[in-house]
Amino acid sequence: MNISIEERLGLVSFEIDNEKHIKVDTSLCSECDEKTCLYFCPTKRFTLENGKIKHDYEGCIECGTCKFACPKGVVDFNYPRGGYGVYYKYG
C-alpha cells in the first residue's frame, strides 16, 4: 500500500507541454540556506544535484506551493498552457 512518491506520480495523468510552465532562476539558489523547496514540493520536483538545485516541470501537479513558499522568490510560476498539465480523473 505504501508506495514511493515516484510510483504515486505514475498514477497521475498528464498532458505534458513542451514549454516549461515554471521557471526557476537557480543562480540565486546558492545563496539560499534554507532550500525549503526540498521540503514543500509534494511531488519532489526540486532536487539537489552536485550542490545545485534542479527543477523538473514534468510531473508537477500545479499545487501552487512553490509560488509562495520559495523565500527568495526565484520561482516564476505560471500554469501550463490551456489543456496541458495534470488532469485528475478523481480529484
Added chain:
Amino acid sequence: MSEKFDVIIVGAGPAGSAAAYSLAKMGFNVLIIERGKYPGAKNVMGGRMYAYALNRLIPEFWKEAPVERKVTREKLTFQGEKASFTLDFMDEELREPPNSFTVQRAKFDQWFANKAVEAGATLVPGIRVDDLIWENKKVVGIVAGTDKIEANVVIAADGAVSLIAEKAGLKKFDVKQFALGMKEIIELPEKTIEERFNLASGEGAAQLFVGQCTKEIPGGGFIYTNKSSLSVGIVIYIDRLIKKKIESHNIILEFNTNPEVARLIEGGKILEYSAHVIPETSRSGLFIDGLLVAGDAGGLVVNSGLTLRGMDMAIASGVAAAEAVKKAAEKNDFSKEILSYYEELLKRDFVLRDKETFKKAPEFLQNEKLYTLYPDFVCRLFHRLTLVNGPKKRVFDEILEESEGKRIQMFLDMLRGMRAL
C-alpha cells in the same frame, strides 16, 4: 472570438459555475473559461461538501448530482505516540435534510459546469486566461493567448493561486496564509467501506485525525468515504512544514502506515495522488472597477479545525457575485462603488460572517501543542483509565496526575480556543 459578453468568468470550479449558473438564469450572456481539459481536471479537495449553499441554488441537487455518499457519521481521532482515541458521532438528523456529501471533483465540477451550460452559459475548456484588458483603469475583458474578449465585468473564480487577482493588482497572498493539502484515492469495495466505517448503504463517514500524523506540524489528517474508494490525506501549514524540514510527501506516506489508518485502508489500491494549496485568510479587497473575485481566489475558506469549508463558501460567493453583477447591470455601472454590493451580500449571508466569526481560528490552530501535547494527553489519560495492573485511582486523581505541570497552559489554551472557535 470577437464577440462581446456581458460577463466573463475565469475558472469553472464551484465558484465560477455557481456564478455562471446564476447569471445565465438571470438572462445574461455569460462566458466561462477553464484552463483544464474539462472542468474539475485541475481541482482537488478533501472530499466533503456541505450541502446548504448548493441546495439554495439547485434544490435537492443530490438527486441528480454525482455525489458519493451522504455523511451521517463524524469521527475525530486523537493520535498519541502509541495510542489513539476516537470520538464517533452518529446523527440521525444529519440525514434529512442532508448536511454534507462526499464528492469527487473531476465528476462533480463537470456536472456543475454543465448545469451552467444548460442554463445558457458558454463554456470554453482547455484555455488559460493570461491577462486582463484595461480601459481607463477599469477591467473590460480578458486576454488568452492571442485572443482578446471583452465584457462588462470579469469574475475571477480561478482558485487559491489566482493569477488573475494578482493581474488585477489585488494584494498578493503570503505563504503564511496557506495550508498544503495532499491526498490519495484508495479503491475499496463498497461493502468493505460500509463494514469498516459501520455505515448503512449509501451513507458515509468523515474521519479527522489530530496528533502524530502531522509530525508536530499544525494541521491534520482525513479520511472521507466515497462510494467505492476512500479519500485519504493530510492538510498542513506550509510555513511550519518548512521550519521542521520534513518532506511534505513523506507525511502522507507515513499516514498510511499509522496502525489506525492502515487498518481502514487495508487491501485497497491507490488510484490517484493529488495536492493543492488551501487559502486560510481572505483578501483585503474582493472587487475593483469591472472585476469581482470569488471563492478560493478571494481566500474565502473557513477552517474551524473540525470543519474545512471551501466548496460551500465558493458556491455562495459565486451566487453573491452574480447578484452584484445584476445590480450593476440595472444601473449600467460596473464601477467598484456599485460592485461593492458584493461585499455587503457576503456579510449579510454567511460567507464573510463566518470568516469573521472564525477569524482567530487560523492563529489558534497553528498552536503546536494542539498536535502534540493534547492528543498525547488524551491518549495517556485513557491509557491510565483503562489499564488494570494493580490498585486503581479515582478518575479525578488520574486526571490531576496526568495534567501535572501543564494545567495553566491547558487552561490558557482552552480560553484561546473558546475565543477562536
